[in-house]
Amino acid sequence: MASGGDPSPHPGELVQDLDGSGAITTGTLDLNGIAIEYDARGSGPPLLLVPGGSGHAGVLDRLLVQLADSCRVVAMSSRVASAVRPGSVDEEQDPRVHAQDTVALIGKLFDEPPSVFGFSAGAVTTLELLARHPGHVRLAVVHEPPVVTLLPDAARHPGDLEAVRAAARTDGPAAVARLMTAAMTAPGTDAPPVELRHAGDWLHDYAGTQPEPPTPELLDLFARLAGLQPLFLEHILVPFTTARLDLAALRREAARLVPVAGIDSRGQLPYRAAAALATRLGLPLTELPGGHLGPVERPAQFARALRVLLDERQP
Numbered sequence: 356m357a358s359g360g361d362p363s364p365h366p367g368e369l370v371q372d373l374d375g376s377g378a379i380t381t382g383t384l385d386l387n388g389i390a391i392e393y394d395a396r397g398s399g400p401p402l403l404l405v406p407g408g409s410g411h412a413g414v415l416d417r418l419l420v421q422l423a424d425s426c427r428v429v430a431m432s433s434r435v436a437s438a439v440r441p442g443s444v445d446e447e448q449d450p451r452v453h454a455q456d457t458v459a460l461i462g463k464l465f466d467e468p469p470s471v472f473g474f475s476a477g478a479v480t481t482l483e484l485l486a487r488h489p490g491h492v493r494l495a496v497v498h499e500p501p502v503v504t505l506l507p508d509a510a511r512h513p514g515d516l517e518a519v520r521a522a523a524r525t526d527g528p529a530a531v532a533r534l535m536t537a538a539m540t541a542p543g544t545d546a547p548p549v550e551l552r553h554a555g556d557w558l559h560d561y562a563g564t565q566p567e568p569p570t571p572e573l574l575d576l577f578a579r580l581a582g583l584q585p586l587f588l589e590h591i592l593v594p595f596t597t598a599r600l601d602l603a604a605l606r607r608e609a610a611r612l613v614p615v616a617g618i619d620s621r622g623q624l625p626y627r628a629a630a631a632l633a634t635r636l637g638l639p640l641t642e643l644p645g646g647h648l649g650p651v652e653r654p655a656q657f658a659r660a661l662r663v664l665l666d667e668r669q670p
Contacts, residue, residue, distance in 0.1 A: 356362035356445035362403065368574055373436075375658050377394065378396075379394045379416060379419065379420070380394070380395045380396065380397045381393070381394050381430060382395070382412065383437070384459075384463050384464075385458060385460065386459040386460060386463070388455055388656060389434045389437075389456065389550075390434075390437050390575070390613055391431060391432060391433075391434060391437050391456055391459075392412060392427050392431075392432040392436070392437040393412055393430060393431045393432065393460065394412045394413065394416060394419060394429070394430045395421065395428065395429045395430075395464070396419055396423040396427075396428055397419075397422065397425070397426055397427050397428050398425025398427050399423065399425055399426045399427055399564070400425075400426050400427070400469075400470070400632055400665075401426070401427050401429075401459075401465045401466075401467060401468075401470070401493075402422060402426040402427065402428045402429070402469055402470050402471075402472065403428075403429050403430075403457070403465075403469045403470070403471045403472070403649075404418065404419060404429070404430040404431070404460065404471075404472050404473075404476050404477075404667070405430075405431060405457065405471060405473035405474075405478075405480050405481055405614075406430065406431075406436075406473075406474065406475075407431070407473075407474045407475025407476045407478070408476060408583075408591075409435050409580065409583040409584070409586060409591065410430040410431075410432055410433025410434075410435055410436045410453075410476065410588055411433075411436035411437045411475060411503055411576070411580055411583070411585045412430035412436070413432075413433050413573075414573070414577075414580075415430045415431075415578065415649050415650060415651065415654075416573075417567075417570070417573070417654035417655075417659060418430075418650050418654040418658055419653075420559050420654075421654050421655055421657075421658030422519055422661070422662060425591070425662060426665070428647045429464055430461075431456075431457065431460050431466075431471075432504065432568070432625065433453055433456070433477075433480075434452075434453065434456055435448060435579075435583065435586060435587075435590075435591065436583060438475070443493075444618035445524065445558045445590075446596050447589045448590050448594055448595070449594060450476075450479045450480050450482075450594070450595055450598050451483050451484045451487065453480040453483070454480050454481075454483035454484040454488060455488075456488060456546050457471075457480060457481075457488075457491075458484065458485050458488045458491050458541065458560060459591035461491045461492075462473060462491070463523050466494070468490065468492050469473065469492065469493060470492070470493050470494040470495075470496065470665055470668075471485075471492050471494070471495050471496070471621075472485060472496045472497070472498070472650075473495075473497055473498065473500075473625035473655045474476070474497075474498035474499060474647075474649075474650050475498070475499060475500070475625065475647065476501075476572075476591060477498045477596045477620075478497035478498050478499060478500035479501075479502060479598055480562075481495050481497050481500075482495070482497055482498075482500055482502075482600055482605065482632075483598075485608050485611065485612060486600065486601040486603075486604035486605050486608070487601070487604070488650070489604075489607075489608050489611075490600060492611070493611065494557070494611050494612075494613065494665070494668050495608075495611060495612050495613065496615055496661070496664065496665075497615065497629070497632070498615045498629070498643070498649070498650065499596075499612075499615075499617065499620060499626060499628065499629045500625070500628060500629060500632065501539075501596050501615075501624055501625040501628050502595075502596060502597075502598055502600060502628050502632070503516070503596050503597060503624070503628065504597060504598065504599055504600070505600070505628050505631040505632050505635060506543060506544070506624075506627060506631050507543075507544040507631070508543045508544040511543070511595075512538070512596075512624070513593070515534070515537070515538040515540055516540070516593050516596055516597070517593060518534055518538075519531060519534045519535050519538055519588060519592060520588055520589060520622065522534050522554070522593060522652055523589060524589070524623050525605070525639075530613050531588065537614040538575055538624065539623055539625065539647075540622075540624070541624070542622070543624070547634055548637065548643070549630045549633045549634050550633075550639040551639065551640055551641075551642055552583045552640070552641045552642070553660075554640045554641055554643065554661070554663040554664035554667065555659060555663035555664075556655060556661045557643075557644055557659060558618070559643075559659045560594060560645060561618070561656075563572060564656065565651075566645065566653050567624050567652065567653060594603075600653045602635055603625070605636060606636055606637075607653055609636045609637065612634075612636065612638065613638075613639045613641060613656075614617065614629050614630075614632050614633040614638055614639075614640050614641070615629065615640070615642070615643050615662065616629040616630065616640055616641075616642055616643070616650075617642070617643055617644070617645045617647055617649040618642045618643070618644065618645070618646075618647040619645055619646035619648040619649070620647050623647065623650045625647050626647075641664060643660045643661065643664075644656040644657050644660055645657060
């Protein structure tokens with residue numbers, strides 16, 4: 356589905372071989388004057404990964420490697436994480452604009468609509484992509500989109516999230532972390548019970564397993580991404596969590612939408628939002644390994660389950 360302009364990205368470079376079977380190719384695309392970075396590897400059915408938080412593709416490198424033996428996988432960074440300097444972005448971010456960036460990247464890098472996996476803020480972008488640009492996505496898998504407007508007690512949450520943003524302006528990281536944890540874990544009114552599914556047989560031997568320890572490269576990336584945290588708290592957290600989704604459009608595309616959540620997130624706001632989305636659209640909720648950061652913290656387990664889910668939905 357290549358469209359518009361030169362379909363070739365800027366010359367890529369090879370980054371560290373994470374598992375001994377070949378390196379990840381990185382590149383940068385100029386999309387309407389915005390630089391968007393991406394990582395790519397593998398061959399086969401096209402799969403696009405859209406990360407959460409500030410949106411740096413590198414947090415999904417280990418997941419990308421696990422999936423690349425059966426897919427052509429591209430992980431994209433957001434326009435925020437791709438910025439040369441963290442301070443170069445000083446405006447409220449809109450998931451609809453991020454979805455337009457995704458459309459442009461798909462047009463440059465794929466010859467057919469890919470399956471798209473997004474988690475957290477990336478799942479909100481993926482929902483906007485499916486609702487507004489359905490011809491650019493074959494299947495949308497959305498992992499815990501933390502959209503509070505979906506919840507039965509929606510009115511109580513924006514104030515808590517605004518308090519997190521206010522603390523980020525005036526208080527230290529400890530206060531921000533405390534308020535964020537409270538906002539994400541506060542008990543609330545749940546949607547009606549939803550049908551639960553599990554992709555593959557991972558649940559049979561899940562008890563007692565632990566997250567994979569982060570690699571030195573991932574720890575280094577986390578340290579570098581700390582500079583983007585103020586930007587995330589100021590310009591991404593509130594507009595993405597309070598987004599008004601086009602549920603009518605998503606209902607029309609429900610056959611190509613898979614809401615998923617981490618089994619360890621049960622009871623937390625992002626899990627409840629995913630369950631509420633499934634309920635609103637009359638869909639089951641598929642549980643995957645880990646919690647809200649399962650794609651980052653349990654890449655091997657998560658990839659096996661996600662691969663089964665994708666294989667089940669292949670035409």
